[in-house]
Amino acid sequence: MSVHLEQLERVVIRIAGDSGDGMQLTGDRFTHETARFGNDLSTLPNFPAEIRAPAGTLHGVSSFQLHFADHDILTPGDRPDVLVAMNPAALKANLGDLPRGATIIVDTHDFTPRALARVGWTSDPLTDGTLDAFTVHAVDLTQLTLDALADTGLTRKDAARAKNMYALGLLSWMYSRPVEGTIRFLRQKFAKTPRIAEANVRAFKAGWNYGETTEAFVAHQVKPAPLPPGEYRNITGNLALAYGLIAGARRAGLPLFLGSYPITPASDILHELSKHKRFGVTTFQAEDEIAGVGAALGASFGGALGVTTTSGPGVALKSETIGLAVSLELPLVVVDVQRGGPSTGLPTKTEQADLLQAMFGRNGEAPVPVVAPRSPADCFDAAVEAIRIATAYRTPVFLLSDGYLANGSEPWRFPALEQLPDLTVEFLTAPNGPDGTFLPYLRDETTLARPWAVPGTPGLEHRVGGIEKADGTGHISYDPDNHERMVRLRDAKVRGIAVPDVEVDDPGADARVLVLGWGSTYGSIGAAVRRVRRAGHAVARAHLRHVNPFPANLGQVLARYDKVVVPEMNLGQLALLLRARYVVDVVSVTQVRGMPFRAADLAQTLQGVIEDD
């Protein structure tokens, strides 16, 4: 065993290779090992939309970034301390993100003049000084893998495929990760082809041994993070969201019906929910986005919790049905895992540019509550909250996740079902009007919600529809006064949704600048705020879970500060809403690169605003 373990507080590793090289799997395994070990962590998978782009090309590069630490961290890290590059394209595509002094482990196997030329290098970067600013380990990982598997009888091609596990073995040694989990995982994953399983295990162990015996590498230790006590697991945003939907429906006492059409980056939620029929979950893969939400709304009419999952382009198609749900006043959860737009945009990259679509993307006055998770694990709680609002207020609700949250992961101190709020829903089972009549639009005095009377209930037969309804009876009505009343009632219902006050984090209570965000910028903003405070500046921060309606105290909070900075991965959509609603000037900080904000960049911006104040 190596005698010397260099202690580190935190490390950012990025593993990059061809999209067929298994980089996401490698990253995922390293994440699991790291979670098991007890570090806090945050991940950022980054892959092309094409399934298998041509090998060795820049646009075919797939990468996985992992930030892990001995303390609580908030982001997947701005710039990698260590890059593992499996070919010239992976090196070239990621080089620009590395800080001086970063470590590069590069598989030299494919560094042929032809492969170099393919990515626009006329000389070999390993020898021409391109990498002088870095610590470079140029190793023929592929050949080492082939050597390690020489006597397995595998073809050269099959054996070479295990190079990602070789690299994972080496990394696992370098960062003192536990290995049992990965060995168990490999044997399970390749259970049907034991030869492949053993080859992968052997490559993994060989990579570990290579680190230990060559003395070229230093073993590091990042101690476990002192997170709050409890039981943890690692989880991605899409998985947490799927579990949140199941758990929320269970707490509401309703069967869950998902109507959905495959779309990146939301499809994983459909995949996950389709496994869980035993929990009363029905998944319906519809013929299109419109049918997905239509079926969900039909199920809600029948007394199920209707849910549809999609991304921005899908929301555009569903808009008319969401408007119908506003008019019918039935529960419906619309999950939008946002990606870069407009149109097809950047299917595998993240963005927050659907906020205004969620707010206003319908004909007529059609208010819809908007809830946004702030981290991968928080997708669980946000889903439960969306279900609470949808069922209690009989309304469609937007749940705005995004590509970063969907695929990113972090440790999660998961709750037990019993700790979640009781969301029990009562159907109406007896007439509520005079003389045994039923008034489908007679509202609850507190919530303004209408009764949910489901088919099969004798005596409550009624008709609903998208035509304006008479207050109370729900009959067709074109009466001007009635329309005015109904539009305002629907608006008042959504405005009146009870949401918790926004909490402000201002340790010294002396900040003059507030930074306010929503959704997935939570981590980046938090990390930036730490930097700014460490540099001796006071800055307050707050983060919105509810974008519609805003928390009741938001206006007062905004008014307390000289300046309010609003970072968003769009061109200022929340800023627009805040200015309109509170007539407050906000400093809008925007970025649309398909990637989360870098904490360092945000910190610099914040510091600039504070110094100007």
Add this chain to the structure above:
Amino acid sequence: MTDTVAERAAGSVRALPSAPPKAKDFKTDQEVRWCPGCGDYAILAAVQGFLPELGVPRENIVFISGIGCSSRFPYYMNTYGMHSIHGRAPAIATGLSTSRPDLAVFVVTGDGDALSIGGNHLIHALRRNVNLTILLFNNRIYGLTKGQYSPTSERGKVTKSSPYGSLDNPFNPVSLALGAEATFVARTLDSDRKHLTSVLRAAAEHEGASLVEIYQNCNIFNDGAFDLLKSPEGAREWIVPLVHGEEIRFGAGGDKAVVRDPGTGALTVAEGVEPGDPRVVVHDAHAADSSYAYALSRLPERDPRLTPMGVFRSVERPSYDRLLREQMEAARNEAPGDDAALNALIRGGDSWTL
């Protein structure tokens, strides 16, 4: 949990076993707002008339419609109902039907609603064989938007939006439904109450998706579209009656018949056919081979006036709803779905304690 909703819905205890409903029990207090003389009135009366015989409690019947004149139908039925958005009724009804097997779900739609804006949902509901009874009112015109040509209007039709004549080749809804592998496809006529009722009853009793095309006169924008079939002589000469197990004969004294060409196997119409002629086709709505029903639906290619009426095809195939239910039950029998199991799912296989 699916059953729970049905049980909770029915949970409000009925004081007395309700008396069998009558046609008038299906009428609502809403004033019917179709134009006087519209074919929709006859269809409404027929539906209200046959529903009591269906043996399904009124509260378990749901009518879902899209947009258009016909789609106002649910407002006039004292059942549960939803007047939804243009073309989407089959999608909405699919969600309702699959999550509530205790309900009888009807879709009411028109030629524009079902075949233009909603064509995609229609074919997919049919191919999945969702347990829906789809009533397609075909008046070959857009009525509610005041007179544009529809996807079933004949080519060359002069309308507000086609002053030089429409260039569109029309859909034959029966052919379309058969192409989508529907398990029940029929055609009937608004003015023939008896035929309409018998076809609707058969459709409602069918497990899976059933599509009934109802020729319906729009007396404002396309008056007389089906007049040829409404005179005693026209009906006799041009309606090709499809009755399962019977020879397909029509014309005066049954001298016209659908016959199979012994050489090509194609269906055609022969005149002056004697009794006992072995070429005459005996209608088999249950034929496994769907090309037979399709060939019947194409008879108008021989003469556009030829109009087969009745049940073209009625075959058994498990409904989507049933298959889904079986899958859900199998999953439940395989492993528990209680709170403890859900907690275990959330915990996963790789948790750790700090």
